[in-house]
Amino acid sequence: MRKEKIISEYIDRLNQEQVPGKEAWAEEEIKELTDTIRALKSLEEPVYPEEGFEKQLSDTMWRAYKETGEKERKEPAKRGSKLPKRVFWGAAAAAAVFLGVLYLKGPIFSGTDPVYAMEQAYEKANAYHGILTVTSINGEGQRNVQAVREVWADKEGRYYVKELQGIQKGLITANNNKEKWQMKKEDNYISLYAAFPDNYSFTFEIGKEIKEIEEAKAVKEADEDTIGGVQAVLYKVTPKGGDTYSLWLDKNTGMPLKKQSAMVNGIAYELSYKDIAYTSSIPKEYLSYGDLTGYVVNREDNWQLCATMEEAEGISGFTPELPDISETSYSMMEISANAADKALKVYYGLDGQENKIAVIEKAAAAKEESSKAVTGSIGSIKAEIITDAEGTDIEAGSKAVSIAAESFGQQTGITSIRWQQDGIAYQIIGNGSMDEINVFVKALTGNKAVLPEVKEDTPQVKADYDIKTEEETQKGVDAGHQPWKLDPAFVAQVFTSLLLYPEGITGDYPIPYEDFKVTKNTGSSVVIEVDNKKSPVSKIYLKQLVRQDSTGIWTVVGYDKNNNYRKN
Structure with a gap:
């Protein structure tokens, strides 16, 4: 075994760019092998063997060893003869040389297992830091940057995410494994949550990516590419029960650089890291929300603000049907999700105006009638309509909330329309006219909400x-x-x-x-x-x-x- 150990250590030293020990030249037989290794290292990158090659080679060598032993027992060699074992160990050393040379070029190159590459990269540090950009791409190829965020995360599950650009600019979401919080310092407002369970998972979290690719149904290398001047290897990943997505890894470090989801409902998401680097830990000041003097502290809200629809879907557990408002002057202002009730809430607004529309969707449950509601219709669908909803408790999540207090200040003229369709409960609330609310109703159903004809009832x-x-x-x-x-x-x-x-x-x-x-x-x-x-x-x-x-x-x-x- 001494010779094999010398060969193994020789390969390790070459991989680490170190000078091999003098024992590598002590014997002629070993010197011949080390000369061969150096020659192989100077060659171009080899073609990686097919999957399972290492195991096949190991099994073959083990069978050869057993057959050699049986032959020695049946036909004893002359005293002092070592030929059979030399034949076996020579083949073993050659196999070690072949397998070792495959990894002489560094951790990542064409043909490398991406799981291994990411794990090796992830093992190098306790935490990482980077700038993450989230971009949506529609079926026509139009791109829209939804969020740019600073990300700090470690292997213990702690994280600090600050939105640098997008509808939630300035929002901080963090978890120090003792408490979780969301805050906007400029608003002096903070929501506190239990650290566990934590349904929030910021997009493109490396630890999660490694786990998902380990459990994937198929991972295939597709191409080599350049991302922001960095050489990368592109893989096509097919998760179990999901659609194939693309993943780019840094060819030199194994760190993920970019991910693009499959097209779902006409939208794909591209996630890309910039300036990603390993660190020993997350800075201490990021794992504490600090002094809350002067802050409004909320400890009861189950709603969590989200920077992207993808995150909201992950928290709520379902994909919403959003209204197409491309031909209106409304734009998306805010997204929030509720894990407890599996609900989503999206706010739309008009630039420079106080008009606001909230679209709430969640899994349908037993209907709750409001004593103030008028029973109207949306096509053939029964709808509950309230044309004076201000100050009225309207269910919008885990508990009834006052719409006037929650979202629309002390404004009057609040209208609410609620209905159920295809297993989803919808509610649209706004401080605009019935016609404005109906723009969103029609975008979701194809029909407008209609109030019933007033017919006087005569009591006995x-x-x-x-x-x-x-x-x-x-x-x-x-x-x-x-x-x-x-x-x-x-x-x-x-x-x-x-x-x-x-x-x-x-x-x-x-x-x-x-x-x-x-x-x-x-x-x-x-x-x-x-x-x-x-x-x-x-x-x-x-x-x-x-x-x-x-x-x-x-x-x-x-x-x-x-x-x-x-x-x-």
Whole structure:
């Protein structure tokens, strides 16, 4: 084994550009082999053997060794004869020379396993730093830079990403394995999240790329290329259950330089690193958000801001259908995703104006009716329309959020349209006109949302009311008293309870709130069905008599009797 060890060390020293030890010339037989190795090293790069060659060679040599041993046992050689073993070890040394020379030229060249190349490059440091550019490419080849970001990341899963260009310019997303945060220092606002689980994965993270290529169905070398003056090798990677994408590795270092996704829904993404380099660690100041004095700190929001749609899709878990607004003056302003609810939210706006439209998409669930909504239609699809949504709780994620407080300030004239289609729940909210909202509705469905024709319903029994009393009640509600008068279902519940107990209600209401269902809403009049056998009424009719908007109180104007009701 001594000779084989000398040959192996000789090859290693040549690879490291070191002078071989003098033992390499100690024996004539070894000297002949080392001369051959030096001659091979001076040649052009060899053609890499087919996949599995090393294993085949190893198996062949092992069989040869076993056969040699069996032959020696059957036909003993003369005392002192070493020929059989010399034959075997000579072949083994030649194999070692051949395999060793394949790697004399450096870690990356045509034919090299890209997984091995990336792993070898990644092993050289604990962290890396680079400038990453994200570009979208449409079917016509038009390119649009979506984001330019500074990236710091290490092998422990910590990262610091700052958006240098794009719709989220200035946004910092970081995780120090103890806490995760998103912040914009110029806005004095920060959202804090648990470090784990972390659904955010910044685009083109090297550790993730290595794992994905290891698990890929196929990896094929396609060509050699030059990226920004750097020689690179192009590979075509086909992941399991996915579309083939392109990956460029630095020919000299093995570091990934560029990646281009497959074309999906007419869009492909190109991701390219500039000035990428290894470092020993992420600077300490980047793994702490610092003093939060004067900051608005949010610890409850499940929505995370995203710089690209690709990142939002990764967090939410589904690919949205975005409206085509190319022929409008609107432009995309902000993207956010919600991992808990598998939802996406995209804001569009007009330059220099306060008009804003939010498009929210998520996996469809059980529909929740709003007592303020009018049941309209979008073609053959049933739609929930609210033309005075300001101050109204509208579901837009993991919990109901006040649209006025969340996105549109204290503006009035907020319109919301919500519907379900093909397993997706859509909601479009905006402070523009119904016609402006319909631009987005039509872009998604091919039809506009239409309000229902107003048809007056006639109750079986008319309820008594005094308009002056209602006007005084309205003033009281405006002053903060009896806020339940703004909820027609609550008003119907109180009315029904007083029919059962005219002397007054103590304790819980006899008919639960959830048994009062809004079946018709024209905006200023509502019909509510009571789904309870204990109720003396089956339908209740309400109107906004004093003020017809979100601040107007509701008054019962009539009801239908429940024919199945039996008084206890």
